[in-house]
Amino acid sequence: MSAIVLPSYDDVVERYEPVIGLETHVELGTNTKMFCGCPTDFGGEPNTRTCPVCLGLPGSLPVANKAAIEATIRIGLALNCTIADWCRFARKNYFYPDMPKNFQISQYDEPLCTDGYLDVEVQGKTVRIGIERVHMEEDTGKSLHVGGATGRIHGATESLVDYNRAGIPLVEIVTKPIPGIGALAPETARAYVTELRDVLRSLGVSDVRMEEGSLRCDVNTSLNRPGEEWGTRTETKNVNSLRSVERAVRSEMLRQAALLDAGTKIIQETRHFQEDTGDTRPGRSKETATDYRYFPEPDLVPIAPDPAWVAELKAALPELPRIHRQRLQEQWGLSDLDMQSVLNAGAVELIEQTVAAGTTPAGARKWWLGELSRRANESGVDLAQAGATPAQVAELQRLVDEGKLNDKLARTVLEGVVAGEGDPAEIMAARGLGVVSDTGALTAAVDEAIAANPDIAAKVREGKLAAAGALVGAVMKTTRGQADAKTVRELILERLS
Numbered sequence: 001m002s003a004i005v006l007p008s009y010d011d012v013v014e015r016y017e018p019v020i021g022l023e024t025h026v027e028l029g030t031n032t033k034m035f036c037g038c039p040t041d042f043g044g045e046p047n048t049r050t051c052p053v054c055l056g057l058p059g060s061l062p063v064a065n066k067a068a069i070e071a072t073i074r075i076g077l078a079l080n081c082t083i084a085d086w087c088r089f090a091r092k093n094y095f096y097p098d099m100p101k102n103f104q105i106s107q108y109d110e111p112l113c114t115d116g117y118l119d120v121e122v123q124g125k126t127v128r129i130g131i132e133r134v135h136m137e138e139d140t141g142k143s144l145h146v147g148g149a150t151g152r153i154h155g156a157t158e159s160l161v162d163y164n165r166a167g168i169p170l171v172e173i174v175t176k177p178i179p180g181i182g183a184l185a186p187e188t189a190r191a192y193v194t195e196l197r198d199v200l201r202s203l204g205v206s207d208v209r210m211e212e213g214s215l216r217c218d219v220n221t222s223l224n225r226p227g228e229e230w231g232t233r234t235e236t237k238n239v240n241s242l243r244s245v246e247r248a249v250r251s252e253m254l255r256q257a258a259l260l261d262a263g264t265k266i267i268q269e270t271r272h273f274q275e276d277t278g279d280t281r282p283g284r285s286k287e288t289a290t291d292y293r294y295f296p297e298p299d300l301v302p303i304a305p306d307p308a309w310v311a312e313l314k315a316a317l318p319e320l321p322r323i324h325r326q327r328l329q330e331q332w333g334l335s336d337l338d339m340q341s342v343l344n345a346g347a348v349e350l351i352e353q354t355v356a357a358g359t360t361p362a363g364a365r366k367w368w369l370g371e372l373s374r375r376a377n378e379s380g381v382d383l384a385q386a387g388a389t390p391a392q393v394a395e396l397q398r399l400v401d402e403g404k405l406n407d408k409l410a411r412t413v414l415e416g417v418v419a420g421e422g423d424p425a426e427i428m429a430a431r432g433l434g435v436v437s438d439t440g441a442l443t444a445a446v447d448e449a450i451a452a453n454p455d456i457a458a459k460v461r462e463g464k465l466a467a468a469g470a471l472v473g474a475v476m477k478t479t480r481g482q483a484d485a486k487t488v489r490e491l492i493l494e495r496l497s
């Protein structure tokens, strides 16, 4: 495939229109599996969290997990879906070593939630993403290929299977096709997954960690020339971060454009995203629904949620992230542009927690968007991992507000916090970093500065008060920034009047 010369992105979006679609799998944070009582915690010795049901042993019978059904209905409601008053599970038949029953219990033509939407912000514009369906299923086990260099099946000497994950409740959320977004397709995909993740987190139904696989995303992409029918789509799997979602769409657009330019047909297939190169590689050719021989699961009763219960769940939904952000923006008195920079920095929750810990929104924003964002960017980590907690930032700003630290000293104290030396007040005491405003202690430094700068002192005596600034600077220098500038200025003017 290396022979392909890729066109430029601008060139591609000028000549082609992308249509994207996203399928997201979410591991629910229930205590037990979807159809048995086995625990769901991450990790654990292989094959210790299993029972006859999730191992698919003959004669065992599944029972649906009520907490998982409830979580799915709440997700559907938060995504403005219609909740079915009657639906069934279905068997999806395929053979794979990590699937002990040789079928997966899923939902097919009778999903629990259908026809909703999620509004997302893309470069200041609201894009409404249609939600086709939200349905329940169970996760598979995990294959481990050992003895080879890559951990892949090629070159491995043995393959092992761990069934701890088999039967963990999964919810699949499928969007409708998203046309009409042109050059913004990659950003729209990322904005959707980000917003969806925030919604799921606000519902408390999953820990939504992409890197641990509790939120997994498949990205469908196709291209067509303006006025023509939609093109053949490919499905990119293994997209494990928000950034990768964006990169995967972009790279598929470039690859498909190069093929279409050369008159080659796009094959409907599954592709795998490569973290290292940012491009996609072919996987298996895509099965169609008929390959799976779906039929209603005979071992489970249909789900018929009581409308009164659904109404109760709807009434109890938490404030959704978008509404919550709008409320915060108003409370914090921020313009759209300022709020956007808070969002881009991933600082909304951190500022919210810092304000809750007792400081002003402006004080909190200053540290998170300034010094701490800079540090996070430098070390390539999320802002929350920059080395300070909201409580520490609130304490730091309180010390500034109380006049015990000036901005320069506060930055030195923050360095100590990031280095793990303790909380701001502790570091201030341990390093002797407080602002000195005691006139007795400052008089000597003031006299020294006047003696060392007779010319400047003379100007101040003649009434040129602006010249006093240079003397304040000299005192700040000898006190290593710890003098209270206001007190120093008063002392100088007193001495030279």
Ligand SMILES: [Zn+2]
Pocket: 033, 036, 037, 038, 049, 050, 051, 052, 053, 054, 055, 167
């Ligand atoms: Zn089990």
